[in-house]
Amino acid sequence: MPSEPAAGNVAGADVASGEVLLVERARQGDAEAFSALISKYERRVYRMARQITQNDEDAEDVLQDTFLKAYEHLPSFQGQSKFYTWLTRIAVNESLMKLRKRKSDRTVSLDENIETDEESIVREIAVWDGTPEERYGQEELRAILDEAIQSLKPIFRTVFVLRDVEEMSTEETAEMLGLSIAAVKSRLLRARLQLREKLTRIFKRKGDQILGYV
Amino acid sequence: MVTCKDFLRELGEYLDESTDPELRAELDRHINECPNCWVVLDTTKKTINIYKGLEAQPLPERLRARLMEAVAKKIGSASNGHDC
Numbered sequence A: 001m002p003s004e005p006a007a008g009n010v011a012g013a014d015v016a017s018g019e020v021l022l023v024e025r026a027r028q029g030d031a032e033a034f035s036a037l038i039s040k041y042e043r044r045v046y047r048m049a050r051q052i053t054q055n056d057e058d059a060e061d062v063l064q065d066t067f068l069k070a071y072e073h074l075p076s077f078q079g080q081s082k083f084y085t086w087l088t089r090i091a092v093n094e095s096l097m098k099l100r101k102r103k104s105d106r107t108v109s110l111d112e113n114i115e116t117d118e119e120s121i122v123r124e125i126a127v128w129d130g131t132p133e134e135r136y137g138q139e140e141l142r143a144i145l146d147e148a149i150q151s152l153k154p155i156f157r158t159v160f161v162l163r164d165v166e167e168m169s170t171e172e173t174a175e176m177l178g179l180s181i182a183a184v185k186s187r188l189l190r191a192r193l194q195l196r197e198k199l200t201r202i203f204k205r206k207g208d209q210i211l212g213y214v
Numbered sequence B: 001m002v003t004c005k006d007f008l009r010e011l012g013e014y015l016d017e018s019t020d021p022e023l024r025a026e027l028d029r030h031i032n033e034c035p036n037c038w039v040v041l042d043t044t045k046k047t048i049n050i051y052k053g054l055e056a057q058p059l060p061e062r063l064r065a066r067l068m069e070a071v072a073k074k075i076g077s078a079s080n081g082h083d084c
């Protein structure tokens, strides 16, 4: 990630992109400025909501509620974090609420004990055949990646999406999910390894000698 | 001596480049000698990058219209309320 110049309390990237002005105007009730912010982030918010909730209908509600809440709470946005981080916090809360509504509390627990060690997640040890981005069409690749994420438990996919897709920091992720830093790190590693396992089964070079830890 | 088990345990920190230099050097030495861990590192990096590289798709037109309508309504009612 590129390093950002410090600019007081205001996140540097936001200054650079002129976003601070846009946010300030939206705070004053400028509908056009708020629309511009929506246009900038709607795709990512919707994608995040779909990935976490795994339900199109819920994701649509999350998208809408996130921007409505953002508008409502904009006056309390202090600019200490980036606008997108602040927006993500709202979207994650909304997504988790949807998940909890649909499933029993037990399956959406964010803090369940994880006793398996990393080794037991890693079974398929094989190099990938070329570059999947080149071997597969966009649509097909998207479907494969979506399916892999979908197979993860909510806590793993939520941590993965926040850290590796939306590029939130470990600290931000921990704060958003009410987890310790250590818990975020261990869940992220397990999520990455589970996805690696699934993708390797699909992308591996066929006919290679199969390696393994056991 | 770093074992495969150690390497896997440290893999997250290694990928995020947050291990201290001494440990990092030991982990580097391990992947140079251990094909298993090298492959796991390589395919895990690729897994992360393939997700990072995927652009979010445009919203379906119907969904975008619904969103904009809801927001317009909200902004309309908010400004009516202020009346300044």
Ligand SMILES: [Zn+2]
Pocket: B003, B004, B005, B007, B030, B034, B036, B037, B038
């Ligand atoms: Zn090894």
